[in-house]
Amino acid sequence: MQKILLIGNPKLLQESIADLLQLNHYEVVLAENGKIGIEKARALHPDMILCEMNMNGIDGLGVLSCIRKEPALEAVPVVFLTDQYDARAFREVMNLGADDYLVRPFSGNDLLLTVGNRLHRSKIAAMALPGHSPEEKHNLKQMIREFTANRNTMRLAPQETVYKEGSTPRYLFYIRKGKVKTVKTHEDGKDLVIGLYKKGDFFGYVALLEDAPYKATAIVMEDTELLLIPREDAEEIFKRTPYLVTEFVRMMAQNLTEKEDRLLGIAYNTLRKKVASALIHLRNKYQQPEAENFTIRISREELASVAGTATESLIRTLGDFKSEQLIAISSGSITLLDIPRLEDIAFH
Structure with a gap:
């Protein structure tokens, strides 16, 4: 029996969706909020996830961001449920790797067709791709441990360069x-952050896979320890483990989509949208699932390069956001106080 995880208001989901799915021979698991949903997804490895878009605490985007970073869950179909269509939100969730987006009111037949089609496509994709058996997916963490075992390390302080x-x-x-x-540096000397990486991430793989020079400069943001995997070793492991190559290609595609959206926003968004988008982007990248509030320590110059704006303009906008009680600022750290309102500024 295929297992479907429902994340959102238990009463609403039980009445409108869970009973229907159970009558059609699906096993249903309920999670009342995003945090619990992420925990249950990690523990149960469902065949599919249906998730409310708007939730208190960790919302649908937060859930999707966490799910897509889990090797054992990255191929699980995720369908969002929402009360109204929002073109910007739709584009964002699809770019992050969602599989579908159902807008209420929808019929029981629409729901069952969507669920059946997505589960079928997931099964076909798993069968078609080499090295994508369920056993290999669940063993990816072990493969990464072997990939990174006994490597030389490099410890760097903030603002040190990894490569140019x-x-x-x-x-x-x-x-x-x-x-x-x-970071990419413009001819006028201004920096633009095009990629952010955290503990557990690989980086530098695009140049290796393309067999081309680095297209950006990598700079450390805080005290950092890196494992160094020589190019020859990486290429040999890629040959022996096709699934890892697929993982890196998937990460390349996801990062490319993310960069395109951010650059489009930098080109056309208002200053408030740029700053709000940068704060939400940092939160989606770095917030821990168990954390209620998101706080990051980042220099104003770094944040300005993420937002794609001048430092002076950024500082004025942060002051406005603080006055509006959207954020709190203390000793160089920024805490997001009202994420829904910041998202509304960023995406509407």
Whole structure:
């Protein structure tokens, strides 16, 4: 029996969806909020997830972001449920890896067709892709441990450079501790952050897979420890483990979509939208699932390069957000106090 995890208001989901799914021979598990939903997904490995878009605490986007970072869950179909269509929200969840988006009111037949089609497509994809058996997916963490075992390490302080744009790739990097950003520098000297990486992330793999020089500069954001995997070793492991190559290609595609959306926003958004989008982007990247509030320590110059705006303009906007009680600022740290309102500014 295929297992479906429902995340959201238990009373609403039980009455409108759970009973129907159970009558059609699906096993249903309920989770009343995003945090519990993530925990149950990790523990139960469902065949599919139906998730409310708008929830208190960790919302649908937060759930999806966490799910797609879990190797054992990255291929699980995720369908969002919402009370109204929002073109910006739809585009964002699909870019993050959602499989579908159901807008109420929808019929029971619409729901069953969506569930059946997505489960069928997931099964076909798993059968078609080499190295994508369920056993390999569940063993990915072990594969990564073997991939990173007994490697040389490098410890760097904030603002130190890992590699420079235009240099030849010699290593694949894995973050054991800390944060790293990749930066493009304009001819006028201004920096734009195009990638953010955290503990447990690989980076530098695009240049290796393309066999081309680095297209950006990698800079450490806080005290960081990196594992260094020589290029020759990485290439040999890729040959022996096709599934890892697929994982890196998937990460490349996801990062490319994310960069395209951010660059589009930087080009056309208002200043308030740019700053709000940067704060939400950092939260989606770095917030721990168990944390109620998101706090990050980041320099104003770094945040300005993430937002794609001048530092002086950023500081004024942060002051406005503080006055509106959207954020709190203390000793260089920023805490997001009203995420729904910040998301409303960022995406509407």
